[in-house]
Amino acid sequence: MSSAITNILLVGVGGQGILLASEILSEAFMLAGYDVKKSEIHGMSQRGGSVVSHVRFGTQVFSPVVPEGEGDIMFGFELLETSRYLSLLRPGATVVVNDFKILPPAVLLGQAVYPEGLADSIRTAFPDTLLVDGQRLAIEAGDLRAANTALLGAVSKRLAITDDIWRQALEKMVPRKALEINLMAFQMGRDLKG
Amino acid sequence: MTNKEILSGNEAFARGAHEAGVRVASAYPGTPSTEILENIVRYPEIDASWAPNEKVALEVAIGASFGGGRALACMKHVGVNVAADPLFTLSYTGVGGGLALIVADDPEMHSSQDEQDSRNYARFAKVPMLEPADSQECLDFTRLAFELSEQFDTPVMLRSCTRISHGKSIVQPGEPVSGLPEPKLVKNPAKLVMLPGNARVRHPLVEERTVKLSQYGDTAAINSMELRSTEIGIICAGVTWQYVREALPEASTLKLGMVWPLPEKLIRDFAAKIKRLFVVEELDPFIEEQVKAMGIAVTGKEIISRCGELSPGRIREAFSKIGLAEAIHELPLQQTMSLPPRPPNMCPGCPHRGVFYELNRLKAYVTGDIGCYTLGFMPPLNAMDTCVCMGASISNASGIVRVLPPEEQRKVVAVIGDSTFLHTGINSLMEMAWNKSPATVIILDNRITAMTGRQENPASGFTLNSDVAPEVNIPELCRTLGIRYVQVLDPYDLEATHAALQEEMNRPEPSVLITNRPCCLIKGADRFEKGAVLEVDQGNCTGCKACLRIGCPAIEWKPDSENKKGKAFIDANLCTGCTVCQQLCKFNAIGRKK
Ligand SMILES: Cc1ncc(C[n+]2csc(CCOP(=O)(O)OP(=O)(O)O)c2C)c(N)n1
Numbered sequence: 001m002s003s004a005i006t007n008i009l010l011v012g013v014g015g016q017g018i019l020l021a022s023e024i025l026s027e028a029f030m031l032a033g034y035d036v037k038k039s040e041i042h043g044m045s046q047r048g049g050s051v052v053s054h055v056r057f058g059t060q061v062f063s064p065v066v067p068e069g070e071g072d073i074m075f076g077f078e079l080l081e082t083s084r085y086l087s088l089l090r091p092g093a094t095v096v097v098n099d100f101k102i103l104p105p106a107v108l109l110g111q112a113v114y115p116e117g118l119a120d121s122i123r124t125a126f127p128d129t130l131l132v133d134g135q136r137l138a139i140e141a142g143d144l145r146a147a148n149t150a151l152l153g154a155v156s157k158r159l160a161i162t163d164d165i166w167r168q169a170l171e172k173m174v175p176r177k178a179l180e181i182n183l184m185a186f187q188m189g190r191d192l193k194g
Numbered sequence: 195m196t197n198k199e200i201l202s203g204n205e206a207f208a209r210g211a212h213e214a215g216v217r218v219a220s221a222y223p224g225t226p227s228t229e230i231l232e233n234i235v236r237y238p239e240i241d242a243s244w245a246p247n248e249k250v251a252l253e254v255a256i257g258a259s260f261g262g263g264r265a266l267a268c269m270k271h272v273g274v275n276v277a278a279d280p281l282f283t284l285s286y287t288g289v290g291g292g293l294a295l296i297v298a299d300d301p302e303m304h305s306s307q308d309e310q311d312s313r314n315y316a317r318f319a320k321v322p323m324l325e326p327a328d329s330q331e332c333l334d335f336t337r338l339a340f341e342l343s344e345q346f347d348t349p350v351m352l353r354s355c356t357r358i359s360h361g362k363s364i365v366q367p368g369e370p371v372s373g374l375p376e377p378k379l380v381k382n383p384a385k386l387v388m389l390p391g392n393a394r395v396r397h398p399l400v401e402e403r404t405v406k407l408s409q410y411g412d413t414a415a416i417n418s419m420e421l422r423s424t425e426i427g428i429i430c431a432g433v434t435w436q437y438v439r440e441a442l443p444e445a446s447t448l449k450l451g452m453v454w455p456l457p458e459k460l461i462r463d464f465a466a467k468i469k470r471l472f473v474v475e476e477l478d479p480f481i482e483e484q485v486k487a488m489g490i491a492v493t494g495k496e497i498i499s500r501c502g503e504l505s506p507g508r509i510r511e512a513f514s515k516i517g518l519a520e521a522i523h524e525l526p527l528q529q530t531m532s533l534p535p536r537p538p539n540m541c542p543g544c545p546h547r548g549v550f551y552e553l554n555r556l557k558a559y560v561t562g563d564i565g566c567y568t569l570g571f572m573p574p575l576n577a578m579d580t581c582v583c584m585g586a587s588i589s590n591a592s593g594i595v596r597v598l599p600p601e602e603q604r605k606v607v608a609v610i611g612d613s614t615f616l617h618t619g620i621n622s623l624m625e626m627a628w629n630k631s632p633a634t635v636i637i638l639d640n641r642i643t644a645m646t647g648r649q650e651n652p653a654s655g656f657t658l659n660s661d662v663a664p665e666v667n668i669p670e671l672c673r674t675l676g677i678r679y680v681q682v683l684d685p686y687d688l689e690a691t692h693a694a695l696q697e698e699m700n701r702p703e704p705s706v707l708i709t710n711r712p713c714c715l716i717k718g719a720d721r722f723e724k725g726a727v728l729e730v731d732q733g734n735c736t737g738c739k740a741c742l743r744i745g746c747p748a749i750e751w752k753p754d755s756e757n758k759k760g761k762a763f764i765d766a767n768l769c770t771g772c773t774v775c776q777q778l779c780k781f782n783a784i785g786r787k788k
Contacts, residue, residue, distance in 0.1 A: 013536065023362075026200050030364055036200060037328075039361040041304045042225075047569070048747055049538035062436040064328075064361035067506040069522070084533050103750060104536040109574065109742050110751035110760065112534040121531075 005058035006159075007066040011085045012077025013102045014042075014051050017148030020173065021075070022053040024152060028161050028169035029057035039064035050081050052088075074126075075155050077134070077148065078102050079118040086125060095126045096155045098134040098147070130154060130194050141185035149174070149182040153189020166190075201365045203358040206329040207268070207296055208233035210336025211240065213370045217263030217291065217377065220245045220254040222617065223646040224270030225305040226359040227298035231268055232649075235659060244649060244658045247584075247617040248273035252280050252295065259293040259349075260386060262377035264340050268296040271312045272583065276618070278315070283388050284349050285319045286396040291377065292343035294336065295321075298354040301476045302503035307564065307583065309501070311477035316351050316454040320400050322407050323351040323454045324416065325432040329363040335451065337371070338416065346403055346410075353453065355476070357433045357503070408455040416451025419464050426518060427468030429461065429481055429492075434504055438474050441509040442519060456484050465490045470518075472497075476504050540569050542748040543724075543770030545685045545711035546638050549609070550575040551744050551774070552692045556699065558607040561594065563587035563619070565611035565645045566713075567638050574745045578609070585610070585618025592622065592631035604699050608635045613643035613651040616666060620675070626704045627676030634698040635706045638685070639668055640713040641721065648716055672706045679705035686711055688777045714770050725771025727787045728764050734783035735761045741775040741784065749775060 008025065010018050022038055029036045040053035054066045071089040076082025076097035089095070099119065106112035123129040137150035149170070156166055166186065174182045201209065207230045211219060219242040221231040234242045241258075245251035248269040258265035269277060274297050281295070297315070300306040316323035322342060324335045332354070339350040384392055411417050423444045430438045431450040438447060448464040450456070465471050465485075473482040473494040482494030497512040498504070513519035540547050550570035553560055554577040562568055562578035563586060571578035580590055591608035598606070610619045615637050623635065643649040650656040653666040672680045679701060683694050698705040712722045730741075737759030741749055748768035753760040764775070766787055776784040 014538070023200075026362060030198070030200050035364065037361060037363045038200070039357055041356065042360060047538035047541060047566070048536070050536040061363075062440040063506045064357055064363065064433065064436065065505055067440065067510075069507070080533060081536070083531070084536075104534045105539055105572075105745060105747070106534045108747065108750050109745065110739070110753060115531055115533065 005056055005061055006073070007071045008055040008073045008075060009066060009071045009085060009088055010053040010055065010075045010077070011081045012051055012098075013081060014048050016051075016077045017145065018051050018053055018077055021148045021152050022055050024149070024169050024173045025055050027173055028165050029055075031165045031168055032161050034058060035061045037061045037064040050084065052085060073155065073158060075151065077151065079122075080104065080114065082122060083115070083118050086122065089126065092128070093126055094158055095122055095129040096151065096158070097122060097129065097131055098151055099131050100135055100147075130192075132189065132192060134189070137188045138185050141188055142181045143178070146178070146182050146185035150185040150189040153186040154192050156186070156190050157192075198364055198366050200362050201329045201333075202229065202360060202362045203326070203329050203332045203354055204229035204360070205233045206332035206365050207336055207352070207354070208237070209365070209367055210333040211266050212237040213333070213368050214292070214337045214340040215264050215371045215374045216240050216266050216340070218242075218255060218258035219266040219268070220251040221268035222246070222248045222251050222273060223643055223649045224248075224273050224298070225646055226300060226356045227268050227270045227273075227296065227354070228646045228649065229359070230296060231658065242658055244651065246652050248277040249280060252277040252284075255293055255295070256280060256284055258377075259289045259291045261290060261379065262375060263291040264374065265291060265293050266296065267293075269298075270306065271297055271299045271310050272306065272308065273297070274312055274315050275583075278319075281315070281321070281349070282319045285321050285400055286388055286393055287386050288347035289343055289349060290380070291374075292340035293349045294339040294343060294352055295349055296336075296352045296354060298356070298359045299477075300356050302356070304356050307581070309477060311480060312351070312353055313453055313480045314478065316353075317480075320404055321349050321351050322346070322452060323353050324451055325353045325453045326358060326451070327432050327435045327449070328358070329361070329365045331451070332358065333365055333367065335416070337368075346407055348403055348407075353432070355433060361433070404455050407452075408458055411452045411455065411457030412459040414452065414457075417457050417460055418449050418451070419446075419460065420449065421446045421467065424467055425469050427464060427471050429464070429471070429473045429485065430475060431481070434474055434476055437504050437506045437509050441506040442513060450481070453481065456481065458488060461485060461488065462490065465492075474498055474504070474509060537572060538569060539572070539745065539747050540566060541714055542746055542768045543714040543772040545640055545709055545713070545772075546570060547575070547744050547746065548688050548691055548774045549636060549638065549685050549709060550577040552688060552695055553577040553607060553609070555692065556695055557605065558695070558699065559594075559602075559605045561587045561590040561606065561608045563608070563610040563614050565614050565638075567609060567611055570609070572745070574743050584614050585622050588619050588622035588626055588635055591633035591635065592626040592629065595631050595633045600702070603632050603702075606633045607695070607699065608633060610635065610637055611644070612637060612639040612641065612653050612668065613649075615668070616652050620671070623672065623677065623706070624675050631704055632702045633704060634695070634701075635704070636695075637668060637672075637706060637708045639708050639710060642713045642716050644713045644715065648713065668708055672708070677704055677706050679703065680708070681706075682708045682710050684711065685709040686772050686774060688774060714772075725773065727766050727769045727771050728773070728776055728784050729766065729787040730762050730764055731783045731785060732761055734781050736781050736783070737761050738781070740778045740780065743778065744774055746775060
């Protein structure tokens with residue numbers, strides 16, 4: 001029933017630019033002629049809490065939230081948060097994950113450890129996993145804050161959307177003065193192998 | 195014609211207000227409703243402003259409506275508790291220009307203290323309520339709300355929820371209405387002065403209005419019957435309709451755009467066509483009980499929870515348990531590892547942090563309130579003992595000391611933010627001063643309404659439109675209310691904070707402490723300024739962990755393999771130079787980054 005719908009989940013930590021990335025994605029799908037719905041919780045999440053954004057596109061989308069176990073693509077901004085929400089994915093889903101850790105409070109306080117080997121365990125559960133160094137790409141593009149668009153570039157290869165539409169979506173959603181760096185970061189992500 | 199856009203429900207409500215010719219919009223922030231007013235700002239013809247609380251917001255809108263202009267008030271679900279008084283009487287007076295009240299519920303309590311179902315308010319206040327199912331309907335129903343308001347002489351409530359307000363979908367904007375009458379003063383005291391004699395005349399009209407609205411609903415396009423398989427028929431509304439369509443695509447649906455009053459005839463028609471009738475609704479059995487009262491057999495809360503949000507998955511599971519849907523396949527991945535949680539935290543440099551650290555050290559009993567500072571409840575600060583609703587901290591403190599022996603009275607400290615103090619805390623402080631309750635109050639004045647995304651408030655010096663505005667002088671206000679001991683203090687200075695707290699806690703008289711550091715997320719002249727970034731001198735750090743006791747996200751503890759004690763590190767990208775951690779270090783290990 002939902003086979004005609006593609007379900008994307010963006011997960012990470014408040015402040016990582018997840019909302020902007022999901023806005024750009026939604027804009028691109030609309031420009032490509034799809035029905036799009038998007039949903040996320042922003043409230044407490046601004047204060048360094050975990051964030052999940054749902055983006056769904058297809059010919060007709062009803063629910064704004066991705067049904068559990070039906071996620072097609074996970075776009076993870078942080079390793080721990082990506083691991084936390086894997087159960088939202090269907091078997092064989094694609095994972096594009098930032099090779100990046102943000103330590104949660106209990107770990108900062110030395111009361112818990114940040115689990116080792118998360119990238120490997122994600123890949124074991126979902127063989128189609130691409131590990132991206134978003135931070136490095138962003139620094140190369142000229143601004144650490146463009147890590148979200150670099151990752152989006154890497155995700156973009158998994159989606160049948162043309163260069164031209166991505167460009168239009170970025171131009172519309174990214175503030176003018178940051179546009180050039182973000183376009184570059186996006187392209188670097190898009191050019192990654194794998 | 196304007197192009198299609200992807201809009202959030204809140205953006206679409208704002209667009210709808212613009213298209214409907216709204217003149218005045220007033221609101222108090224509250225997740226998930228806040229962005230409605232923040233987006234209305236882009237339509238300069240609308241006079242939009244924050245009010246100090248929801249009651250005032252609704253009353254401002256009522257005034258504008260009485261003057262003949264279309265008016266909008268917006269709030270979160272619990273805001274209606276505060277605004278309930280004017281709402282109920284407004285139902286009797288009716289309107290001049292159309293009036294809509296948008297209320298955003300929060301099933302699942304993503305950012306709320308309860309999940310009350312505001313549909314009950316519509317029935318209780320006898321006011322019609324529309325419930326949009328996506329952003330397009332947020333826009334369309336807002337326009338319709340103003341038409342119905344004027345046609346039926348009633349305020350109209352629009353009910354949203356987190357998934358509608360913060361969800362985005364494609365919207366086709368329309369042209370603004372034209373030709374609305376110019377506002378002017380019209381005297382009509384028999385209708386607008388609600389004394390018993392007049393109200394007795396109005397009440398029967400309200401009852402008649404409800405009957406007419408129900409009849410309107412029988413044929414209105416916003417209530418739509420969609421027949422598919424007649425085995426199962428489901429009455430639903432709002433975002434739940436979307437979930438139902440996804441979970442049970444074959445089922446027939448009666449989608450209600452107006453959830454109060456219900457269209458009785460239409461419901462009977464639908465029931466007659468269907469073998470098994472269900473109501474699927476989030477929270478209370480609001481529709482279900484009314485359908486049952488019509489004498490129609492229906493299943494609802496027997497299979498659907500009264501708590502939390504619904505989702506396509508939850509609905510499919512409920513129907514699969516009674517054999518009416520396929521069971522959900524096993525989820526591919528069961529989490530085997532236990533992952534450390536990531537709760538929200540106060541920001542690095544947050545001026546609230548040091549105050550809670552000292553409250554904890556002083557073993558205070560803290561009656562708390564709602565705002566970013568409610569996070570002072572979390573470890574390692576652990577310094578909040580109660581939190582009921584906005585403004586309650588001060589009055590709860592005032593009440594609790596009355597049952598305690600003097601040595602315990604001293605421990606009671608109320609903690610409240612500036613926006614919350616101005617919302618309803620003022621009344622409580624008036625009571626505390628008047629009745630001489632010997633408790634201490636701390637007003638955490640960070641010069642903004644931070645929790646909901648940094649909205650201006652009456653003491654912040656700016657309006658919604660960023661115009662410069664008079665600032666409430668909070669210390670003078672407290673003195674005027676009758677508090678004799680009012681001190682302003684720097685919350686980044688731990689020693690001074692500790693001393694002031696101790697002094698005021700020991701005083702057998704009401705007193706107020708006011709902090710003076712702005713929220714570190716507000717930028718601009720006269721507001722937050724970053725200090726020099728700090729670092730830990732690894733040679734001096736003894737690994738005593740004193741700096742970890744404030745729970746700052748910029749400080750990381752790294753265990754050391756050779757010497758098990760480990761050391762602290764400061765993340766230079768996060769540190770704002772507030773120096774609170776530096777003051778905790780007895781070994782001079784924290785200093786300016788070189
Ligand atoms: C009646 C009601 N209206 C609105 C809200 C949403 N809300 C929660 S806290 C808050 C204000 C917080 O501002 P402030 O007291 O200044 O504290 P800060 O977050 O800045 O520390 C608001 C508007 C609510 N919980 N209850």
